[in-house]
Amino acid sequence: MKSITKQKPAEEIQQLLKGLDRVFIAGCGTCATMTKTGGVDEVADMRLTLEKAGKLVTGTIVIPTACDDMTADALEQNKAAIDSANAILIMSCALGVHRISMYIKKPVIPALDTLFIGLEDSYGEFHEVCAQCGQCVLGETAGICPITACHKSLLNGPCGGTNDGKCEVDKNKDCAWTLIHNRLAEQKRLELMKKYQPPKNNQVVPRPKIAKIT
Amino acid sequence: MVSKFKQALNSGKFVITTEVGPPKGTNLEQMLHHVDLIKDSVDAINVTDHQSSVMRFPSVGGCILLKEKGVEPILQMTCRDRNRLALQADLLFANYMGINNVLCLTGDAVPVGDHKEAKGVFDLDSVQLLKTVRLLESGKDLGGNDLDGAVSYCAGAIVTPEANPIEPQLVKFGKKVEAGAEFIQTQAIYDLDNFVKFMKHARQYDVKILAGIVLLSSARMAKYMTQNIPGIFVPQDLIDELDGAPKGEALAKGIEIAGRLIAALKKEAICDGVHIMAIGKEEVVPDILTAAGL
Numbered sequence: 001m002k003s004i005t006k007q008k009p010a011e012e013i014q015q016l017l018k019g020l021d022r023v024f025i026a027g028c029g030t031c032a033t034m035t036k037t038g039g040v041d042e043v044a045d046m047r048l049t050l051e052k053a054g055k056l057v058t059g060t061i062v063i064p065t066a067c068d069d070m071t072a073d074a075l076e077q078n079k080a081a082i083d084s085a086n087a088i089l090i091m092s093c094a095l096g097v098h099r100i101s102m103y104i105k106k107p108v109i110p111a112l113d114t115l116f117i118g119l120e121d122s123y124g125e126f127h128e129v130c131a132q133c134g135q136c137v138l139g140e141t142a143g144i145c146p147i148t149a150c151h152k153s154l155l156n157g158p159c160g161g162t163n164d165g166k167c168e169v170d171k172n173k174d175c176a177w178t179l180i181h182n183r184l185a186e187q188k189r190l191e192l193m194k195k196y197q198p199p200k201n202n203q204v205v206p207r208p209k210i211a212k213i214t
Numbered sequence: 215m216v217s218k219f220k221q222a223l224n225s226g227k228f229v230i231t232t233e234v235g236p237p238k239g240t241n242l243e244q245m246l247h248h249v250d251l252i253k254d255s256v257d258a259i260n261v262t263d264h265q266s267s268v269m270r271f272p273s274v275g276g277c278i279l280l281k282e283k284g285v286e287p288i289l290q291m292t293c294r295d296r297n298r299l300a301l302q303a304d305l306l307f308a309n310y311m312g313i314n315n316v317l318c319l320t321g322d323a324v325p326v327g328d329h330k331e332a333k334g335v336f337d338l339d340s341v342q343l344l345k346t347v348r349l350l351e352s353g354k355d356l357g358g359n360d361l362d363g364a365v366s367y368c369a370g371a372i373v374t375p376e377a378n379p380i381e382p383q384l385v386k387f388g389k390k391v392e393a394g395a396e397f398i399q400t401q402a403i404y405d406l407d408n409f410v411k412f413m414k415h416a417r418q419y420d421v422k423i424l425a426g427i428v429l430l431s432s433a434r435m436a437k438y439m440t441q442n443i444p445g446i447f448v449p450q451d452l453i454d455e456l457d458g459a460p461k462g463e464a465l466a467k468g469i470e471i472a473g474r475l476i477a478a479l480k481k482e483a484i485c486d487g488v489h490i491m492a493i494g495k496e497e498v499v500p501d502i503l504t505a506a507g508l
Contacts, residue, residue, distance in 0.1 A: 151323050151334075152293075152294075152320060152321075152323065152334060152336040152339070153336055154320065154336065154339045155339055155342070156339050156340075156341040156342065156386060156389055157341070157382060157383075157385055157386030157389060158382045158383065158386060159320040159340075160320070160372060160373075160374045160377070160383070160401060160444065160445055161322065161323060161444050162377070162382075162444060163377070163378065163444035163445065164378055165379065168322070168323055168326065168444055169323045169325050169326070175382075177382050178379065178382055181379075181381060181382040181385065185381075190385070193382075193385050194385055194388065194389065196341065196345070196389060196392070196393065197341075197342075198342065198345075199298060199337065199338050199342050199356065200337075202337065
């Protein structure tokens, strides 16, 4: 899984840190490093930015994988620096923010916005692959997800807005249903597209979503 | 009850529909003025549903006003703004108000409109909405519950005969007919040879086809549509014809072209009727029909 993130605008981070003058910064060595939003370099840059803005940075860390439970140990090793801060600025996806907030009572401030879960197509280029809908349709759509790859999440074929295989919303984006159609045709399985797909169950796991392995 | 529009479709006559778009606001004067001008020339009038994702007076409200004038309305209903509860409720309400024609659409994307940060709903798609109409007619809802009082609709859908590539659209077209579409109003067509090809495919299905006629008001508009509107292709000779019209007479030329297309469609019995979209120039619809010899 790769969580694709983007750094929040500097003004928003400043606003979130208003009145919090002693800051500990935590980055993430996994997804946020790959997206260049919360790795070693970005954490160092953030330190300089905050110091220029008059903040005192009590310490920094790049946690190997901020969302896993080893994070507890990483935070424990930095206890003194964290204890002397008013807040932790977290440069990971929201999963890391949640994980860290399980162990720290101080305010946790996200420095990133979590955009989507995706794959890297080529260096630095990502696309969303799963909306975690709880009812996977890939077996009938040639491995291309219409829930995430179609702007309208259509289940029964393309809308009339597509042109030259592109999406009505953005000419740089492919029309998912044109891709699905072409791949099913190649596989000689076009009858799958002709099959009526009923309305989706949007409450497979009603929110708040929890699961327990039995 | 069989709708007047459905009776027209089944009569074998060349059916003519057009459309009006409700205003942004509560001043319906101009829309109703246009309705008065065109109502005697057509079999039914569509009322658009926040067309191009621009928030407006609702389609169902416009249809009720048409009904009060004795005009046969076609309720355009998109899946963009309402979930399955709201869509079903509106189908019950509209039918109760005497509206018994519905055009089931997916709807344009939210970002093309004027509320760009709104949530696009798309809980159902156009095929599922057609099925829902038929389900409500059977006295059941999507939750599997019985209705106390069912509905009756002449339901239709759209197709884009000029889409590139056409194959994925044709798969969906087939699904729409199987889901219960009785009529199809097409996106604009200008190239009759291409439309004849589409009709050869469409004639395999039991569905009435009304060809979409969008009025070309200038060469510039024709070029813009070809370049920017998905599924619209205006052949170069029509653009040249508009370009060659004397100054101030491009609209008259557009009316002539639309009339000529309609006349050819009717004469050669290519399809079952036309759906005229005059886009802001609804007052000239009777002129288009006159130019078509109707």
